[in-house]
Amino acid sequence: MDGGGRLARSLRSLRPQSDLKAAAIGAVILLRKRLGLNRAPAKPSLEREQPHRLIALLERYLPHRAGVAATVLMLLGSAGFGIVKGGHAAELTSAMSDTRNAIANSAGFRITAVAINGRKQLTQDEVLAIGGVNGRSSLLFLDAAAVRDKLKANPWISEATVLKLYPGQLQIDIVERSAFALWQQDGRLSVISDDGAVLEPYVSRRFISLPLVVGKGAEAHAWEFLALLARYPQVRSATKAAIFVGERRWNLRLKDGLDIRLPETDVGNSLAALSRLDKEDRLFSRDIVAVDMRLPDRLTVQLSEDAAKAREELFKDKKLKKKAGDA
Known part of the structure; x- marks a missing residue:
């Protein structure tokens, strides 16, 4: 109990509320400036009451830890913006792909056998490299349609079919163009x-x-x-x-x-x-x-x-x- 006979709030519950209140006051002031409402109002007392009413509504209906959640989202958003801005998005995507492939490989979906039919000019390693299949690829997360599109984009290959035979076999059938x-x-x-x-x-x-x-x-x-x-x-x-x-x-x-x-x-x-x-x-x-x-x-x-x-x-x-x- 405090001196006025009211229950004192713990510091843990007070900090998010105070953060939320400060954020709400700033948002209201910024919104009023954007809308051109910062001129002298007819009733000054009403202007002072509006932010407090909005804050009271936010405190009433938002979750107790909304301030913490908002802070986390802001940090995640800033990190994502930094990754994109710094040109590291491709590296992050590659790392995530390697991670999930490693998990799938450890679960028994490693590509252990590859059969390539129809090749004459291209070697097996060249076909796999064109399709984007490497030693880290897992059969579970291999996109057969994407591999086929990559193969057909090569001028030597006029047609391609990719089959995934679980748990660990990959079959690629290609039709090569001939040097004329x-x-x-x-x-x-x-x-x-x-x-x-x-x-x-x-x-x-x-x-x-x-x-x-x-x-x-x-x-x-x-x-x-x-x-x-x-x-x-x-x-x-x-x-x-x-x-x-x-x-x-x-x-x-x-x-x-x-x-x-x-x-x-x-x-x-x-x-x-x-x-x-x-x-x-x-x-x-x-x-x-x-x-x-x-x-x-x-x-x-x-x-x-x-x-x-x-x-x-x-x-x-x-x-x-x-x-x-x-x-």
Whole structure:
């Protein structure tokens, strides 16, 4: 009992209430300032009574330890803001993931066997790394859909299926794209698949035997043109590169440097004519630098510089002989 005959509150119960009261007074004052209510009121006594009434209501209806709970929430919020602001959110998420995986592994859900079907170019370790599966992963918390999406995002993999076989087996079935051709664009050389997808930069000599296509848009049209070219092995075997010109027609660069300028349409007949001319007249072995087949009714041949000079000398000799004969 205190001097006035009232029960004295313990210090433990008084401190949250006093914290709550101070917070409420500050909130009311701030709210009034925001709302523009800090002007001189008509009844000054009413302004002094309003905060006290609000505090009395808060003390009556809020839990006894609401001040402590609010303080804890503020501390947690500050810690979370600091983690995000400091760029440590990914580290925290990774640590939490490792912790739950460790618990699941200790409970018997460790991945003890992995079967990967359909791989040809990629190794097993590469497939697991692409899917985000490592030695800390547990089968219980492995997100099969997320692993599948990561696998399909890799250009080498066109399709993937991921199965979890409890308690500790993981099965991955993939369909790989095949290396189809080399594509040169802006000085960069890449390995592409038959659907035009860029698989990887050309760094490995195991792809050196692939056909070469050059130019913007060539990767998207390579399969159709190279399939047509394959019908004429006489021309195909002599070709070094197929060059896509203006994103609408092809030129052939032969291994000896001869350029074949193909038309935009009716390419099959032009290739057939080339094959026939080489078989019958050994066109590719002649001293020429270019064959222009863009006009439908004629074939134009450009001689090499030496051949052009020799042809010019030949005509001069013929003219001199003719003049001598006339004399």
